[in-house]
Amino acid sequence: MTQTPQHAFDEALQLTYNGETNRFQGRTSSAYANMIGPFGGLTAAAMLKAALEHRDRQGEPVTLTVNFAAAIQDGDYEIEAQATRTGRSTQHWYMSMWQAGEIVTTATAIFAMRKPTWGATDLHPPIFPAQGETKPFHSPIMPPWTKQYRFYMADDFENLVQTAQPTSETLQSIQDNPPRPLDFLSLTAMCDVFIPRIFVRRSQFVPAGTVAFTVYYHADSAVLAEHGTAEVMGQARGNRFYNRYFDQSAEIWTRSGDLLATSTQVVYFKE
């Protein structure tokens, strides 16, 4: 194998830190472009990265909430990150992304020192179809960022979005393309790869965009490092669609049934 250049995901997340202003300079990436603006999962990862790389940071991410306040224009942006409170074992963060003097995205995060405790997983892992029963989940009409992932699903894109589905729940495998070792940044982005549930549910496209996105991390960096470049399993479903907004929840599992992250989001839709 020849040496590979930097992964597109890392390239897209390059931030230049100015310790004096508490600000990070970044730039949107055409590789991770969505229909309009950048893929939200990448923006969320950038917000987390600003806290992760801040010199005051202590501990590892336990939760991240990102609010998408306005459309992000292609080009430069700045992220301001500040520790709002640092305790003995937890640290709280507030981040804001700026373009042209206005806030386009805000986020809060909690970092913590983990310690071994009693543990359990009450959620049941989904049963993923055998390899012969899934196929690549792709379509030419899917936006550019989806090419940076390998998705496999029992269903195909056309059937999923063109045929009325009894529920909005889907199950798919997710892997960076090419594979990249899993970390908090890529795990964050993977929580946002699911097709908006309203497309699945209504078997039609309507204008839709995530306005808020939350991730709860159930792993530490050692667990993620051990996971390596393997695919993960993602399951997502809609809960309620009501007067312009709906919420969807999702989980990211390893093939062996370890729950790595739970996630929720609220999505704007029209009509």
Place this chain on the structure above:
Amino acid sequence: MTQTPQHAFDEALQLTYNGETNRFQGRTSSAYANMIGPFGGLTAAAMLKAALEHRDRQGEPVTLTVNFAAAIQDGDYEIEAQATRTGRSTQHWYMSMWQAGEIVTTATAIFAMRKPTWGATDLHPPIFPAQGETKPFHSPIMPPWTKQYRFYMADDFENLVQTAQPTSETLQSIQDNPPRPLDFLSLTAMCDVFIPRIFVRRSQFVPAGTVAFTVYYHADSAVLAEHGTAEVMGQARGNRFYNRYFDQSAEIWTRSGDLLATSTQVVYFKE
């Protein structure tokens, strides 16, 4: 019926607004005291109220995320609320609660103008036991704030927390005591009334406290006003318990099966 004085919930949420400083002055309430500090659901409602009562506010709450950054001391606090971005149909907020010059709680919220759209509820409403099959869910060892609610459950407190449960999922009715017309503030607090799932799951008490709490609202003020003082149904469950933190998710339903809110939280625990 004689005229009743102001409800304890409204008394506990009295905020004095200083339009010049963008700050609201409030005070903790002994009626809503928890084991340590105030009931988190009340703190969350206070954070939301600061945005709701701000003169710049437009629209109604779609989502609220509250991060509990440090223990709140009994006494006075201040909440600073600022609109971070106002769009045509959505408005983004950041709130911080201060005591003694330090941040003790932060929050973000999104408000929006709702419009009638296609709608659906994919989550299945729980089947609540008939009235004869539930009993008041109370115990002298439950903290003071629980007395401000009427809870009914098929199980009783002693059995629930002293006997190993097969799952951490519970179902209960929830109503202010005395009844109070439902609004965004009380709905927010009701999303946080569930016993930490770790007590249910392990049938023992361990130190535990919510660090982050998110609510997605699936109703507008007209729907809540129509609901009036009736009880709601709350269902909650734990997802994963891992190295000091676990997450739980919850839903608030009307008796007739309307989903009013979905909520998640991440909780610190010891051992």
